[in-house]
Amino acid sequence: MTRAIDHARLKRIFDKPELARLLERLQNRFERGIAGPTLTLPNPTLGERKAIAALLGRPPGSGHSIRIAIADLEAVIQKGELAPDLRTVVASLCGPLRDLASKKAAEQQAWQAVFEGIEADVNPQAIETWLDKLRTDGLLKRLAKGDPQTATILLHQALSVIRQLPGQGQTLSTLAANTLGDAHALDTGCPVATLVKRALKQIELSASLNDKTEETNREQWASAGILVGGAITSTVLVLNLPATGDSLTGNIIHQARQHGQPLWLTLRQLVRDPSQWQVDGRTIYICENPAVVAEAADRLGTDCAPLVCTYGQPRAAVNHLLSQLQVAGAKLAYHGDFDWPGITIANGIMRRFGARPWHFDEAAYRQAVVKGKMALKGRPVTAQWDVGLSEAMKEKEIAIPEERLLEILLKSLHLAKESS
Secondary structure (H helix, E strand, C coil): CCCCCCHHHHHHHHCCHHHHHHHHHHHHHHHCCCCCCEEEEECCCHHHHHHHHHHHCCCCCCCCEEEEEHHHHHHHHHHHCCCCCHHHHHHHHHCCCCCHHHHHHHHHHHHHHHHHHHHCCCCHHHHHHHHHHHHHHCHHHHHCCCCHHHHHHHHHHHHHHHCCCCCCCEEHHHHHHHHHCCCCCCCCCCHHHHHHHHHHHHCCCCCCCCCCCHHHHHHHHHCCCEECHHHCCCEEEEECCCEECCCHHHHHHHHHHHCCCCEEEEHHHHHHCCCEECCCCCEEEEECCHHHHHHHHHHCHHHCCCEEECCCCCCHHHHHHHHHHHHCCCEEEECCCECHHHHHHHHHHHHHHCCEECCCCHHHHHHHHHHCCEECCCCCCCCCCCHHHHHHHHHHCEEECHHHHHHHHHHHHHHHHHHC
C-alpha cells in the first residue's frame, strides 16, 4: 500500500526559512543524482541549527558545519508518516524534480556528435589539434551560445573557409561572400572568423592569436594569403633587398636595388604578387627608424647591405615580410632605439623571427651613452637577449635614439655589403 502525502503537516514542519537551505541542498542532490549517506550544510546560522536539531530530535551542537545523515531524515519522514520517502517530500515542497544527470549526459552526447560529425569530413593531420582544442576549451560552445546545432553549422562554415586557404591574395570580403554568402561573415568578432583564425594558429599559418588590433588582424589573414581591406595602408620600408622572379613586385624591388633607392612595399604586394627572395644564408639588417634608411640610401646607395625598417612598432606588412625572409633562409639582425619601447619592439622581433642584436647590446649602449642627454622615461623592460643592457639603461637613465649610432650602423652596412 502506497503511503499518502500529508501536505499540510509537511508544510508545517518543513516550510520554514530556517530549513530553506536544507531543502535546496536536498533538491540539488536528488536532481543531480548525487549518492552518499550524509549531507553537509556549511556555515549554518543559529536559527538553522535550532530548526535542524528540532527536526532530528538532537542538540543544536556547534562548529562550522552541520553533518546530517540521510537515513535520519528518512526516519523522520517514515516515523511521522508524512510521505513515502524523502525524495517525495522534496518534490512536494519544491516542485517536480529535474533529471539533471540524464540531461547532462544527453548534452554531452549531443556535443560529442558535433565533433564526430565533423571529424569524418576533415583531414585530421591538418586540423586535428584545432578540433581537439575546441572540444576542450569551450570556445565553440560559447560562440554557439550552448546550442549543438548552431555549433555544427559554425564548424562546417569554418571548415568551408579553411578549405579555401591559403588564398592567392583575394580580399576577405570576397572570400566570405563566395564561401559563406555574406561579405561580412568573416569580419572581426564574427563566430566563423574566430574559429578560422584559431585554425590558422593551430596549423601554423598564423603566428598570433591576438586579434585585438586591426594590424594584427590583417597579419593573421595575410599569413593565409587573404587581404583585409585591400591591405594597401599597411606598408614596410626597404632598401636593397635581393629579389628575383617574374612578378611585378619582384621587378620593382630589383629596379630599386639597382639604383640603391628606398622603396615602400604594401602588404597587398607581398601577399598578392610576391617576389622570390634571394636571401638564403644572407644577413638582412633591420632598423627601427626611417632616418637610418634615408641616410643609408643617400650615403651608401647600392653599397648598402639589405635593410628593412619597422618604422616603430612593426605593422602587418613588416611582420609578413620578415616572415617571408625568414622562410627563405635569411639571417636577421636588429637595431632600434635604446629606450623602453625600443626594447619591447626588439624583444618581439628577436623572439618571433630569431633575429640577433645588431650593435644593440650592453656594450653598444655604454659606448653611446657617454654623449647621451635624453632622459630615459617609462616602465623598464627586460631585454630578453641581454639582461645586462636593461640593467645598464636603468643605471644610466639615458635614452639613445637610433640616429645617434648612425655612423656605426652605416659603417656596418657598408662592410657587410663589401663582404657579401
